[in-house]
Amino acid sequence: MSATPPVTTELIHRLVPFSKFLEVTFSTLTTDRVVAQLPARGELATIGAGVHGGAQMALADIAAAVMAVLAGGDPTAAPATMQSSTNFLRPARGDLTATATVERAGRSTVIDVTITDEHDSVTALVRQIVQVRPSRQTSGPR
Numbered sequence: 001m002s003a004t005p006p007v008t009t010e011l012i013h014r015l016v017p018f019s020k021f022l023e024v025t026f027s028t029l030t031t032d033r034v035v036a037q038l039p040a041r042g043e044l045a046t047i048g049a050g051v052h053g054g055a056q057m058a059l060a061d062i063a064a065a066v067m068a069v070l071a072g073g074d075p076t077a078a079p080a081t082m083q084s085s086t087n088f089l090r091p092a093r094g095d096l097t098a099t100a101t102v103e104r105a106g107r108s109t110v111i112d113v114t115i116t117d118e119h120d121s122v123t124a125l126v127r128q129i130v131q132v133r134p135s136r137q138t139s140g141p142r
């Protein structure tokens with residue numbers, strides 16, 4: 001019987017290559033809170049030099065999916081985002097931090113994500129509905 005590996009940034013990068021592409025790292029990975037960082041490199045900018053909304057949504061989606069899996073108690077499970085709702089409150093400047101918490105656990109898990117920027121200003125509030133299912137291994141997006 002193989003032991004379940006601890007959930008780390010490196011493991012998430014291996015399971016979700018998109019998170020590695022975005023250079024997302026995780027400073028907190030617990031059953032009730034996930035905190036993820038997105039470095040604001042130039043390619044993520046939008047008009048006006050803030051961080052593009054799609055990059056913020058991707059950060060939130062990654063953090064919410066990891067949160068749902070950890071809350072479910074089976075780190076080998078696969079998250080499936082069913083719904084995502086984002087409100088952008090102000091332009092995002094510099095490196096971003098996403099804090100994900102569980103609003104409601106169940107067959108469909110409700111995750112709230114707050115994104116803050118380098119000024120500690122809240123730039124976006126995101127609510128995600130995520131289903132967590134037993135993993136079905138695939139080799140990539142194609």
Ligand SMILES: CC(C)(COP(=O)(O)OP(=O)(O)OC[C@H]1O[C@@H](n2cnc3c(N)ncnc32)[C@H](O)[C@@H]1OP(=O)(O)O)[C@@H](O)C(=O)NCCC(=O)NCCSC(=O)Cc1ccccc1
Binds near residue numbers: 054089092
């Ligand atoms: C402007 C509004 C939508 C509405 O604001 P209102 O209800 O009228 O309220 P209020 O006027 O109080 O302003 C609130 C806060 O906003 C700030 N601010 C306002 N105007 C400006 C300005 N001109 N420049 C700089 N900052 C401005 C303002 O200082 C205040 O901040 P504070 O509280 O003092 O710290 C605001 O909520 C907002 O900017 N949200 C973020 C939108 C966002 O970043 N979306 C994602 C990226 S878009 C994308 O990537 C898609 C795309 C695809 C393809 C191509 C291109 C793009």
